[in-house]
Structures are given as structure tokens and as C-alpha cells.
Amino acid sequence: MFIYTHVPFCLSHCIYCDFYVQLEKYGGKTGFMDSLLNEFTQRLKMQQVIPAEGHHALDSLYVGGGTPSLLQASELRRLIQAVLKYTELTALSELTLEANPGAMKDSPERYLDIGFNRVSVGVQSFNNTELRRLSRIHRAEDAVVFIKNLKTAGFENISIDLMYGLPDQTLDSWRQTLEQTLKLDVSHVSMYGLKVEEGTPLERLVAMGAYPMPNEETHVAMYFEGITMLKSAGFEHYEFSNFARSGCVSRHNLNYWDNGEFLALGPSAHGYMNEVRYETVRDLAGWKTNPLAGTRHKCSPKEQLENALIFGLRKRKGVHITELEMRHQINFHERYGHILKKYEAENCFHLKDGYLRLNLSAIPVSNALLAEFLD
Numbered sequence: 001m002f003i004y005t006h007v008p009f010c011l012s013h014c015i016y017c018d019f020y021v022q023l024e025k026y027g028g029k030t031g032f033m034d035s036l037l038n039e040f041t042q043r044l045k046m047q048q049v050i051p052a053e054g055h056h057a058l059d060s061l062y063v064g065g066g067t068p069s070l071l072q073a074s075e076l077r078r079l080i081q082a083v084l085k086y087t088e089l090t091a092l093s094e095l096t097l098e099a100n101p102g103a104m105k106d107s108p109e110r111y112l113d114i115g116f117n118r119v120s121v122g123v124q125s126f127n128n129t130e131l132r133r134l135s136r137i138h139r140a141e142d143a144v145v146f147i148k149n150l151k152t153a154g155f156e157n158i159s160i161d162l163m164y165g166l167p168d169q170t171l172d173s174w175r176q177t178l179e180q181t182l183k184l185d186v187s188h189v190s191m192y193g194l195k196v197e198e199g200t201p202l203e204r205l206v207a208m209g210a211y212p213m214p215n216e217e218t219h220v221a222m223y224f225e226g227i228t229m230l231k232s233a234g235f236e237h238y239e240f241s242n243f244a245r246s247g248c249v250s251r252h253n254l255n256y257w258d259n260g261e262f263l264a265l266g267p268s269a270h271g272y273m274n275e276v277r278y279e280t281v282r283d284l285a286g287w288k289t290n291p292l293a294g295t296r297h298k299c300s301p302k303e304q305l306e307n308a309l310i311f312g313l314r315k316r317k318g319v320h321i322t323e324l325e326m327r328h329q330i331n332f333h334e335r336y337g338h339i340l341k342k343y344e345a346e347n348c349f350h351l352k353d354g355y356l357r358l359n360l361s362a363i364p365v366s367n368a369l370l371a372e373f374l375d
Helices: 032-047 073-083 108-113 128-133 140-153 171-184 201-208 216-232 251-257 284-289 301-312 321-328 332-342 360-371
Strands: 002-007 060-065 094-099 118-124 157-164 188-193 236-239 242-244 263-265 270-273 276-280 294-298 349-352 355-358
Touching (some): 032 263, 060 251, 140 157, 157 216, 263 270, 263 276, 301 321, 301 360
Parallel strands (some): 060 094, 094 118, 157 188
Antiparallel strands (some): 188 242, 349 355
């Protein structure tokens, strides 16, 4: 069983972020966990997730946000205890807490003691000028100390998020961020190209010319430089933006790219259960009043097939064609062979050992390629 929980609280709202967040200083944390546990039990009944005859194994509990490390360990223990009433821990169970440097209410040891075995740290950059431009409230040296403290506390599985394509970022400063990342010897790295989201303060600053962005050529060069440096250091490149040491591939991430089902909780959370995609309301007060409110969408067989392809082709392993054909009752080459033929000269796709995947050189134009599979 896979569970995602959105905790919306943050100390500040970063200028590039379009996620739903609630600033901690405005309150809202009171009663949050009660509402979250109420939603959990209601969704179990509504989705008929847990069979009466026994428990499911807990594959992954991912507590994201926002900054969920602003919740005390005692509060998060209630969530873990509630989940374990209906699921069972295994040797493979992954319990992830997202955290930001300087924004952890309790000591790392407390979160380890209550059951978390993985921490995902929002670093973004190890360059202080770049961090200020993103309106991050921590410094590069804070992130270094924070990650070292996590290790000292006993966390062995630590992931960090990085961003490239930042305002005024250069290829050299990006290399320095990657070099610092490798010095810290973490087990997982997610690196994302900065996207200027509509309606964010960053969009206005870019439009004014106040925040010069790297050109497309530099943006692509940064992506491939990240791949080169991380793979050279022994990381497996298992998804477009994700890299892992041996045995540390994120189960939460893989389930998403496998188009697997997952229960999602919290305001503005997106879930997928019983072929239904749902989103809770993007409002803390409204969600507390009715946690099951929001939108629901039954996925048609065609949509399920499209999702299996466009999500699965993000994995470096790709999509197993025979399994896809059996699950969706199609002949892949009759339905999509013209797409492979169309891009044959550009060498965008690779079919080997039953797996179809995008070649590395095609990833920068993957959005257009994946859109070909949409009806």
C-alpha cells in the first residue's frame, strides 16, 4: 500500500512555488492531525482499500508538503500509528519525511525513533546567491550541517532535491552544487529544471527582466552535466530526474511512474485509487470541514493506457511492451508503430529486450515525444 500525505505548512512561500502552502505564522496547525486521521479512516471506507480479512504491507508512506518537518515528532507518530493499524511494516517499507534545513521542530533522532527511515531534504542549491534569488530561507552551509546531523542521528537513506536553470545560474556554479552534493555522500538525488509557473512572483520578476534565466542551450547542458557527474559517482539514473545509490531507488517515485495506485491525504493532495484520480480541496479550512470534498475523475481504459505510456517512458528502463499489451489488450505496434517510425531518423526511441524507452539524447524534447501517445 502506498500513501502520500500533504502537509501544507511553511515558514515562508518561495517565489517559484505554486504548491498549496499555508504560512505557519498564520496558524492552522491546530487540529490538523485530527483532520488528517479523520480523512484517512473515511477514505479507507470510501475506497474499500483494506480487505476485511487482513492487512496490506506498507510499501511507502511519504509525508510531503509544504514543510512537514514543521510538525513535531509526536504529531507525526499519530499518523504512523494510524497507518500501522491497517498495514504492516516489512523490510522494504519506505517511510519518507520531507524536511528543510532550519525547519525541523524536533531533533532528527526523534523522527527516526517514531519510524521514519528516509528523509528528503529541500536543498535546491549550494550557492547562497542562488538560494537568495529563490527566496529560500536557509544558507548553503546550513544545508551541509543539516545533512551531516541527519547522518549522525542514524539516517542512512537521505535524498536531496536540487534545481538547475536558476536565475543567473551558470554551468560552473551548477557543477559546484553537484560537487558539494557528492561530498555529502547521500543515497538519492532528485534534480529538476526550474519551471517558471504561471501566477508566481518569479513569473513577474522574469517578465520584468529582473531575473535573467539561462538560455535553453545552457539549461540542457546543465541537465546532461548532472547526469554525467552523478553517474560517474556511482548513481543509477532510474528516471528522468532521479538518481539513486544501489538499493536506494525510491519506492514512492517508482510507484508513481509505474502508474500505481496510492492513497493521498491532506489539502490539495492528488490520489489514484480504483481507477479514480481525485484531488482534495486546495484550502485548509475547507478541507478540515470536509476532507472528502474535491474533484473525482474515473479514468477510461484509453486514459489508463496513455498514463501507463507517458509515465512509464520517464523511467530509464522504459515500458515492457508485452506486459503493456496484455494489461491493456492492445497490439502496440499496430496502434503506435507509426510514432516509432516517425522519429526513427532522429533515434529518439530504443527497443531492446522487450522494453521501449527514450534515448538519453531525446529527454530534453520528451514532452513533445510523450504527447504523441495522447489521443
